Amino acid sequence: MDKISEKDCINEMIETIMNVARGDYSAQIKLTGKNDELDSLAMGINMMVDDIKNNIKQIEKEREKTVARTKELEANRKQLDEKVKILEKNELATLNIMEDLQRTIESLEKAEEEMKIKDNAINSSINGIVIANNTGNITYVNPSFLRMWGYKDKKEVLGKAVVKLWQMKGEYMKIIDAMRDKGGWVGELIAERADGSIFPAQVSSHLVTNEKDEIVSIMISFVDITERKKMEEQLRKLDRIKSEFLNVTSHELRTPMSAIKGYVQMVLKQTLGEITEEQKKALNVVLRNTDRLDNLIRDILDISRLESGTMKFIPEETDITKMVNEAVETMKSSAELKNIKIKTEIGEKLPNLIIDQERIKQVIINIVNNAIKFSSDGSIINVRAKKKEEDVWFEIQDFGRGIPKEKQNKIFDTFYQVDSGMDRKFGGAGLGLSISRGIVLSHGGKISLESEVGKGSTFYFSLPVKPVEDLEDRFKDIDVFGIRKEKNNLKGEKLYFSEE
């Protein structure tokens, strides 16, 4: 240690104390080296400063420790918070799982219930139901099946080949093809009972596949159609009788009519001698009523043939303009009696149609005839024909008394008359429109009307430009009168010429 003067020592002491007061504990007072009181004081101060320095260090250490501890505690709290959050989440998840479970149980119960209902339905169905596996062996039959086939117990049939249930004949490949291509087959088969007796059955079968599109089983449902077949046969027989009756009646009625008409015409033409004006008038009434009766017979026969699908159509290439004009021409005289003008408007470049032109003329005449009947004197009737897309549309418009809304949809029904009193006065049995509809539908066309009471009616009908492939064949597919009937083999004139 450097030795300094006493005065310097005191000054140094003052300075050190001042530094300590400012917080600087680094300085040490230099000793005088005289080992006197001043030195002792200086040493004392130096020791004191060191002590303070050490104490402060100790305090800082403690403080650092406290800070570290606090940090540690905060970290722990955070962890705890997160754990709480996770727990909360878990609780929610648990609740959700429980709800899901509840729902699953409910839907399972529902499915089970549905299965029970379906099972009951299959069990109590009046249809015979058979389920076979993918190799065609029976795995299930319902009680109706056992009853229909005359088996006492299902054990008698389980495991057997399903095809053994009916007489296959030529249908086998047809059924297999349909099953493969369309996944099912519907048709009629001859079923063979346990005792070997047979009955006709309506069959509906389809394949059941799994998610991988593999065939799991075959479901087959049977209905015994013995009674239906009997009824159909009876209907066919009745139909045949009716058609034969009508054919014979028609011939039997028309032959005497020919005699009446012929003789009346001969007398009227005075071939058999002169007659008076009064006689002429009387015979004209006879002639007119003969024609009316003949028209009625013709209409009844037409209806009967349309109903049974035996109406004969003779399709020929037809010039529309010519046909409409010819039809209108035949109506001219009856229109003139009421001073009614028939105007025709035929569209340009109408294509020729392959139709039975006599029958279509009959449709136009029927509608125009009605229009004349229900128009007042001096009125106008418009007859139009025009091409619209793939059809030729015909329109017959009158300004007569019109048809009430509620009667418009019945107007094409057989024997329907809008106003029976009025119609009777004008003549007609209500067959014309019904026949017209049958003829138009047979040609693949449509027929409709628009009408307002007091303002008049417009009848529309269409004929396709592209002719139906076979008028008669097509007709078999259209159930014009809402009763499905099969085509009869009519005994009649046709047979005299068919090459049997």
Add this chain to the structure above:
Amino acid sequence: MTKIMIVDDEQDLREMIDLMMKKEGFETEMAQDGMEFLEKIDVFQPDIVTLDVMMPGLTTKEILQQLREKNNNTKIILLTVVRYSEEEKAQIIKMGNIVDYITKPFDFEELIDRVKFSLSQ
């Protein structure tokens, strides 16, 4: 004189046509069925025949077959109650003899016109 034969099972109709034709100046003969017609045709030798298609006994087809066997080609007008398609007409014509057909009930003048027209062909 032109000869016409009327074949119909209906007496009234037969006699009516007979009267019509007589008034038109034809020489006439009648038959009530196919059998009688085939017997009389060789004797009477008509120029034309009206033949009803629906008669008891022989069918129209059988009558036409027998005429063919006789090599008889007398003109025949059929009396029918239905109309025929072109195809059927062709089929009928192919059988020979048939020159026309008329649908019942016909107009008295129409029948006379058709008979005269067929004769002129």
